Amino acid sequence: MAADTSNPASDAQATAKSLTDALAARGVTADITNQVVDGTALHQIVTTEYNGKSPTADQFKTDPSSWLIVNFQLDDMVTPMSDPAQQAALQQFTADLLVFSQWAAVAGKAVFVVQPILTCDSMYSAASGLSNAEQVAQSNGAPIRFTGTVPTGFAFDSNGSPVPFNGTDLSHYGADCRTPDAYLQNAVVDSIADDIALAYKEQASSASAASAASAAQ
Template identity: 75%
Template sequence: MKKMLLAVCFFALGLAACGGGGGDSGSSSAQPAAKLLKISMYGKPIVSASSTAVAHAQFSLISAAVAADAPNAASDAQTTAKSLTDALAARGVPASITTQVIDGTALHQIVTTEYNGKSPTPDQFKTDPSEMIVVNFQLDDMVTPSTDPAQEAAMKQFAADLLVFAQWAAVAGKYVLVVAPIQTCDTQYSAASGLQWALYEAFGNGAPLHFAGAVPDGFGFDTNGKPIPDVGTDLSHYGADCRSPDAYLQNALLDSVAKDIAAIYKESNGASAASDATPVSTPPTVSATSRAQQRQLS
C-alpha cells in the first residue's frame, strides 16, 4: 500500500503556559496561569453513566446537546467528559472538553460530505497542532467477528475514512489521540481486534495518529479458541458474553488516557512528566491475531 509522508509536527501543541501580568503587585510568588487545553472527543464514550458498559450501541452523529432519542449516548458522553476533566484536573491540567458521539457510518459521512473523501495535498500541512482531538471510534458492528466478509469490508472502509479524517484534523491544527480499544475475549477474531487492525492500518498508511490508553488485564487463546487469562486477569470484567467491558475496565482505560494527555501537556509546557505514561506515535505491539488479519486483508 502507498504510504503518505505527512509534514506534521506531533509534539508542538502550542500549549505553552500563559505569561501572566505580575504588574506592580510586588508578589514574587505569583505563578503563570496554565493555558486551558481544548479537547474534542469523538466516538463512543469511554465510560458509562451506569456501572454496566453499553458495549454495542450504534450511535448517530450527535453533539453535546444530543438527540432526544439517544439518552444513553448523551448521558455516557457527559459522564466521560466530566470524568476525564476531573482526572486531568487532578494532574494539574485544566481542560475544556466537548463531545461528538460517532460510529463508523457517521465517520464515513463526515469524510465524504466535508472532504469529498479525499486527503489534503502535502502543501496544506502547515499548521502546528494547537488543540487536541481524542477519538474512540468504533465499527458500526462490534459483535460480528472480523473474519466475516462484510466486517472485513467495513474495517477497510473505516481505516480509509480515519486516514482522511486525521489528515484534515492535522491541517486544522488538531493533534489526534486515538484511544486503544479494549480487546475482548469472545473470540480471537473479535470485532475489537478488527477495530485494532483498522486503526493500525490507518496509521501505517499515513494517518497522523498517536495511541493512548491501556487496561491492566490481558489474555491469549488456546488452540481451540478458548481465552486464557494472564495472571491476575479476571475475565468476569468482560461480561457474560466476554465482550462487554465493565466499569472497572472502563475507568482503568479513562485513567490511562488522562495520564497520557497530561504527559503531552506537561511536556509541551516544559514540565516534568516522568510520573505519567507517554503516548506513543506508533501503535502498540500488534498481536498475533492482528498480524494474521493483516496478512488476510492485505
Template identity: 85%
Template sequence: MKKRLSAALLLAAGLAACGGGSGDDSASATPASKSLTISMYGKPVVSSTTTAVAHSQFSLISAAVAADTSNPASDAQATAKSLTDALAARGVTADITSQVVDGTALHQIVTTEYNGKSPTADQFKTDPSSWLVVNFQLDDMVTPTTDPAQQAALQQFTADLLVFSQWAAVSGKAVFVVRPIPTCDSLYSASSGLYNAETAALSNGAPIRFMGEVGASFSFDQNGNAVPDAGTDFAHYGADCRTPDAYLQNKQVDSMADTIALAYKEQASSASAASAASTAQ
C-alpha cells in the same frame, strides 16, 4: 440516517470552526497557565449507569449523571466528567466537550466534507493548537473479522481514519485515538480487528497518537476458547466477554488521562524553551 448525517455535519463544522492558526502567540507561549481544550468524538468511554469502583483516584461518574437513564448523551457527559476529574487529579485543568459519532457518521464526514481524499502536502502548515480525542468504532462490534462484510468495514475504517486525522492536522488539531479494550469473545473479535485497523491507519501516515490502553491480555487455546494471562480477570468483561465493566472503563480513563497529562507537560516544556530562546535573542 438523518441523525447520523446531522452528527457528521455538526462534527465537520466544529472541525472547521476550531481549526486555523495558533491564536494569541503570547498565550500559547505559556500553555501551563491555560485550560486545556479537548473535543471528544465517537463512542463514550464510560456508561452513566455503571457503578464506579473504589480503586480510582477520582469519581468515575458524578451522582447526578449516574442517576440518569443510560443513553448516548448522558454517557458522553459521564465520559467528559470522568476525564475532567482524572486530569484535575494530575494537575491539568481541561475544558472537555463530547459528541457521539458512530462509524457511519465518520464515513459521511470524510465523503461529504473531504470527498474521501487526503489533503495535499502543501496544506500541512498549521501546528496543532487544540486536541481531538476520538473513540470511533465500527457500527458492528460483534461480528468477527472472519466475515467478509466486517473485513470490508475495517478497510473502510482505516481509510476514513487516515483522511479524517490528516484534515484535522490541517485544521490545527492533534488527534488522540482511544484504543479499543480487548475482548475475549473470539480470537477474531471485532475489537481486535479495530485495533489492527487503527494501527494500519498510523502505518499509512495518519497523524495520530494512541491512548487508553488497559493492559489486559489473553490467548486462545486450540478450541478457540480464551485463556486469561496473568493479571487479567474475565469477570470484568461481562457474560458475552465483550462488555467492559466499571473497573475496565475506569482503567481506560486513567490511561487516557496519563497520556494527555504527559503530552500537555511536553507541550508546556517545549513552549517554555521556545520562549526562553526567543528572549535570549
C-alpha cells in the same frame, strides 16, 4: 464504552466528565466535548466535509495547536472481523480515519485515538478488528497517536477459548466477554489522563524553553 451499550450518548457524556475530572486531578484543565463517532459518522464527516479525499502535500503547513481525543467505534461491535461485511466496514474505516486525521492535521489539530479495549469473545473480535484498522491507518500515514492502553490479560487456546493470565478476571468483560465493566473503563480513563497530562506538560515545557530562548536573544 460497552460494545453494545443501550445509551452510547449518555455513556459518552459520563466518560467525558470522568476524563475531565481525571485530568483536573493531574493539574490539567480541559474542555471536553462528548460525541460518539462510529463508522457511519466518521464516513459522513469525511465525505461531506472533505469529499472523501486527502489534503494535498502543500496544505500540511500548520503545527498542532489543539488536540482531538477520539474514541472511535464500528457500527457493529459484535460481529467478528472474520465476517466479510465486517471486513468491508473495517477497510472503509481505515480509509476514512486516514483522511479525517490528515485534515485534522491541516487544521492544526493533533488526533489522539483511544485504543479499544480488546474483548475475549473471540480472537477475531470486532474490538480486535477496530484496533488493527487503526494501526493500519497509522502505518498508511495517518498522523495519529494512540492513548488509553489497557493491558490485555488473556490469550486464546487452540479451541479459540479465552485463557486468562497475570491474575486477570474475565468477569470484567461481562457475561458475553465483550462488555467491559466500570473497572476496565476507569482504567482507560486513567491511562488517557496520564498520557494527556504528560503531553500537555511536555508541550508547556517546550513553549517555556522557546520563550526563554527568544527573550535571551
